[in-house]
Amino acid sequence: MTTPHDCGSITDRRPTLSKHEAIDFLLSRVQPIADAETIPTETGLWRVLAAPVRSDIDVPGWDNSAMDGYAIRHADLAEGSGRLRIAQRIPAGTTGTPLEPGTAARIFTGAPVPEGADTVVIQEICKREGETIFIPLDAKAGANIRRAGEDIRAGAEVIAAGTRLAPQHLGLAASIGVAELRVHRRLRVAILASGDELTMPGEPLGPGQIYNSNRYTLKGLLQGLGCEILDLGIVADTLEATTAALADAAREADLIVASGGVSVGEEDHLKPAVEHLGSLDLWNIPIRPGKPVAFGRVGETPFFGGPGNPVSLFVTFCLFARPLILRMQGITGDLTPRTVRLRAGFDWPKPDKRTELHRARLETGEDGELELAVYPSRSSAVLSSVAWADGLIEIAPGQLIQAGDRVDFIPFANLFQ
Known part of the structure; x- marks a missing residue:
């Protein structure tokens, strides 16, 4: 794992792609995995639907009361007294009898509205005396009834294929009686780190060695995306070892x-190894931090190579590898990380010529409004800045910022699933 090439002169010979061009390129080069499996609905959290979910039933399945109150025929109020006899009681889970003229049914939320009733009047505005109820004459006709099928009609598509299933999707599927879901199988992602200078936590550090933090960062990011992980460990800095590891991973x-290892230094062997087994594109993307970034194929297996610098790897994974993985998982739609506009609680008087993705966290301003504070160092070697932050501020080339300006913020919550 060598990092000095993050800013070497060789970058001038690389094709330059904007952030959006790089994302579009990646998404155009992969397809969702074809394999699917059927799983219990209760185990479907964050899985990706391979087939749409359709309803066999109407929801609600019948006209039902939206409130606790009294079901009436609205025409019975025309006589002017609003006095009705309580003829039946209908809790949820039971069915009443047809409502006779001049009577009311005591009804509870979710209970079927009895045949003949067309209005539910909430209990708070009624007056009860024994088995008699007095209904306000200005009660609105048709009020407080949830109509059969007003939420979902039988035959309707309820959840589209390509949806990543959140808790509310599981509840929705269950609400129409779906016990099993057809989902894409989990994406299998092989990870490897290149560098003789790396050692694992728990082992003593030798001269010139550093701990392999990237392994833990990558595994955490991939686990958050629901991937199966094949950990190939640390690969020795030789062309032979790198080629063998990649060939094993591709299978x-x-x-x-x-x-x-995706730069072009003498000890960077990933590039020639990938090219020997397949093909590789190495780009200069004018962002800070975040280069070099590579995409290619080892045989037919897609390959994504990020920087060895821990912060640069984190940023490039979130910006580029994450959309790539989501598309391969079968997720449809716009996969560009979503931003929100928030108030800057800082000045940015010396902008870069590149787009900057700077670490920031949420704080409460003196007026009680949320605002963003930025990490004091721009260094991409400070991994603690990512742990300190709640997300990334995206700063355009040459953009000056004064405290109070609105800026684009990418919350980590939008990147970890």
Whole structure:
């Protein structure tokens, strides 16, 4: 894992792609995995639907009361007294009898509205005396009834294929009686780190060695996206070892993700190894932090290579590898990370010529409004800045910011699932 090439002169020979061009390129080069499986609905959290969910029933299945109150025939109020005899009681889960003229049914939320009733009057505005109820004459006709099928009609598509299933989707599927879901199988992602300078936590550090933090960052990000992970560990800095590791990964994985070694230094062997086994594109994307970024294929298996620098790897994974993975999982629609506009609680007087993705966190301003504070160092070598932050501020090339300006913020919550 070598990092000095993050800013070397060789970048001038690389094709330059904007952030959006790079994302579009990646998404155009992959397809969703074809394999699918059927799983119990209760185990479907964050899985991706391979087939739409359709309803066999109307929801609600019958006209039912939206409130606790009294079901009446609105025409019975025309006599002017509003005095009705309470003829029946209908709790939820039971069915009443047809409502006779001049009577009311005591009804509870969710209970079927009896035949003949066309209005439910909430209990708070009624007056009861024994088995008699007095209904206000200005009660609105048709009020407080949820009509059969007003939520979902039988035959309707309820959840589209390509949806990543959140808790509310599971509840929705259950509400129409769906016990099993057809989903894409989990994406298998092989990860490897390149560098003789790396060692694992728990082992003593030798001269010139550093701990392999990228392994833990990548595994956490991939677990958050619901991937199966094939961990190839630390690959020795030789062309032979790198080529063998990549060949093994291509046989088992749907995608290979590597950190470090995709530049062109003498000890950067990923580039020639990938090119030997397939093809590789290496780009200069004018963002800070975040280069080099590579995409290619090892045989037929897609390959994503990010920087060895821990913060640069984190940023490039979130910006580029995440949309790539989501598309391969079968997720449809716009996969560009979503931003929100929030108030800056800082000045940015010295902008860069590149787009900057700077670490920021949410704080409460003196007026009680949310605002953003930025990490004091721009260094991309400070991994603690990512742990400190709640997200990334996207700052356009040359953009000056004064405290109080609105800026684009990408919350980590929008990147980890």
